[in-house]
Amino acid sequence: AQTVTQSQPEMSVQEAETVTLSCTYDTSESDYYLFWYKQPPSRQMILVIRQEAYKQQNATENRFSVNFQKAAKSFSLKISDSQLGDAAMYFCAYRSAYGNKLVFGAGTILRVKS
């Protein structure tokens, strides 16, 4: 079974600074998708960024980018120019190309200081 590990329960960053959230996963499959979701206090999970395992190029969405290391099974999220609105719980998630479910990590609480 696939597992996703987020080793940082909580992180803090100063506004306008850069922060990196870590995620590692375990799978024997070669074809899969990885996601970062953000869950603010409103509870709604919001898709931040996605990565296809067969693509070597790291995904980027505005201030959000990933460092995808397939051999190391690592998928970290970098947030540049952090804003107060980035404060939330961030979840890393895995989805097999052949499966029908997301496997989530335990989450990392991100606090942004003004």
Added chain:
Amino acid sequence: KAGVTQTPRYLIKTRGQQVTLSCSPISGHRSVSWYQQTPGQGLQFLFEYFSETQRNKGNFPGRFSGRQFSNSRSEMNVSTLELGDSALYLCASSLTPNYGYTFGSGTRLTVV
């Protein structure tokens, strides 16, 4: 474009009762998934439906069931509620799951 709508937002039930939660996906999305979120267990997959068929089920007891209607709306039902069923239940829909899911705001169920 309306998002994923879950009703009700909050629910308080007594042990032994049953509950039905509703989810209306984004128009055109035929895939609907359900997840349970608790502080102790995190986010766990319950089941996924596509075109009224259950395609996958998580490791939950038979008290947890669901269905999907022809208009893609989905319901999940929990019978004989236990205190441990208290959780945030999240519904997600997708046009193409590989591109990610859109989640609703969830139903907060409290069992007393």
